[in-house]
Amino acid sequence: MIVDRTAFDRIQQAGGYVMNTGGVPDANAIPISKHVAEEAFDSASCIGCGACVAACKNSSAVLFVGAKISQFALLPQGKVEHKERAEKMVAQMDAEGFGSCTNTYACEAECPKGIKVTNIARLNREYLGSMLTSYQVERQGGD
Numbered sequence: 001m002i003v004d005r006t007a008f009d010r011i012q013q014a015g016g017y018v019m020n021t022g023g024v025p026d027a028n029a030i031p032i033s034k035h036v037a038e039e040a041f042d043s044a045s046c047i048g049c050g051a052c053v054a055a056c057k058n059s060s061a062v063l064f065v066g067a068k069i070s071q072f073a074l075l076p077q078g079k080v081e082h083k084e085r086a087e088k089m090v091a092q093m094d095a096e097g098f099g100s101c102t103n104t105y106a107c108e109a110e111c112p113k114g115i116k117v118t119n120i121a122r123l124n125r126e127y128l129g130s131m132l133t134s135y136q137v138e139r140q141g142g143d
């Protein structure tokens, strides 16, 4: 059986990643607490296998997207464009036709890498933060 995971690739591409390489300290020179580094590493261990989507009765991909957003959002280097990243990745996830999360936790139970649903909560916070920022800019007449 062949599983097409290209939708996952497109979601990650939508998020992109911007790094200013000029005149900044080396990434490993930025102090990061052990707890945060471990949490980011746990999120980054997602292998994009799709087991979470297969296990979900709604075919939701939020555990995968939450892990990908978290692995960057947790680290100072990933704070760059973190709100826009959440907005773009969620938009692409929706465009790919994945279903909505109804908190069954089937994804967490089936994930071979032990990705926790706390990643979904972080995704929701990042996305809501992005929406609120867009709303405030709109109200202030900015762009």
Ligand code: SF4
Pocket: 045, 046, 047, 048, 049, 050, 051, 052, 053, 063, 064, 067, 110, 111, 112, 113, 114, 115
């Ligand atoms: S099941 Fe786990 S490792 Fe596989 S794509 Fe989903 S979150 Fe990532």
